[in-house]
Amino acid sequence: MKPGLKQKLIFNKKTMSETKTQNKMKDILETFTEKFPILEQAYELYGSASQISKDQENTLRKSTEITILEILELIVLASRQGRDAKRLSLITAGGKVDTLKVFADMAKDLKLIAADKADELIANYNGLGRMLGGWIKALKAN
Numbered sequence: 812m813k814p815g816l817k818q819k820l821i822f823n824k825k826t827m828s829e830t831k832t833q834n835k836m837k838d839i840l841e842t843f844t845e846k847f848p849i850l851e852q853a854y855e856l857y858g859s860a861s862q863i864s865k866d867q868e869n870t871l872r873k874s875t876e877i878t879i880l881e882i883l884e885l886i887v888l889a890s891r892q893g894r895d896a897k898r899l900s901l902i903t904a905g906g907k908v909d910t911l912k913v914f915a916d917m918a919k920d921l922k923l924i925a926a927d928k929a930d931e932l933i934a935n936y937n938g939l940g941r942m943l944g945g946w947i948k949a950l951k952a953n
Contacts, residue, residue: 849942850890853883856911856935862928863918871923875914882907882939894950901947908940 857879863872885904889897912933919929 849939849946850883850886852935852939852942853879853886856932856939857883859932859935862932863924869923871914871918871921875911875918878907878911878914882911889946894953898947898950901943901950905940905943905947908936908943911936 857876860872860875860879863869863875882904885900885907889900889904892900915924915929915932915936918924919926924932
């Protein structure tokens, strides 16, 4: 067997394995977001963090990405917790959404993002906050 052919076979196996893993993760996410649409909205916000300037080592963009990931984690945890713990996780997630709004304002003031894009981000963050608030309200009603 040619040396290059063996490497290609190993690479193809690795690529196929990675593709199967990615497809499985996508299926899990789709199933989960059917039950919890709030997760899908938070998931989509992660991509929007890339709108903040990448020209330099940008701590604000990285902090935004990390905060969105923390919100995603809190939503997933809340979906599995009892009522009291769920409420606390959702309230914490709501506080993190407020932090994202501050980050967007800072990015706009520092001219790391266009004003219209920052306003769009804040509107999306407000939508996520309303969804969290609705979930918390539903917990109080029960």
